[in-house]
Amino acid sequence: MRTSHLKKSKNKSIRIQILNLQDEHCMGCQKMPAYRKSENRKTSWCADNCRIGKQIKQLGETLLEGRNETMAEQMAEERNWDVLCxxxxxxxxxxxxWA
Structure with a gap:
């Protein structure tokens, strides 16, 4: 239980870091090229070409660490026939x- 609380706290801190980086560096950024007539901007450009974008991507990946393993374990438990029975x-x- 305590580990879960620490992980949630760490993830919250990471999300705040991401938001702070976006507020300080990304709002109104002119480095990222606009695409086509719509003037849409692609954040994938930032992850590949910008120091701040790379940092944000790395922080985002940290949030996802262990997520797939946990989800797979939960699904396996749900499919466990002994439990279902x-x-x-x-x-x-x-x-x-049951229905």
């Missing part, structure tokens, strides 16, 4: 159905 048995005992 236990749940079904409890529902049956309560005269409830």
């Amino acid at each position: 236990e749940k079904a048995e409890k529902l049956r005992e309560q005269k409830l159905s």
Whole structure:
């Protein structure tokens, strides 16, 4: 439980860092080229060509670390037939159905 709280706190700190970098360096940036007539700007350019963009990308990747493994574990648990059978048995005992 404590580890989860520390991770949430760390992730919150990282998000704040990202927002601060964007506020300080990205708002109104003229280095990033505009694309086509729409004047849209692509953030992928920043991640490849800008020191701040690279830093933001790295911080974002830090937020994603371990996420896929955790999600895979949760999905595996949900698919675990023993667990499903236990749940079904409890529902049956309560005269409830699965559907």
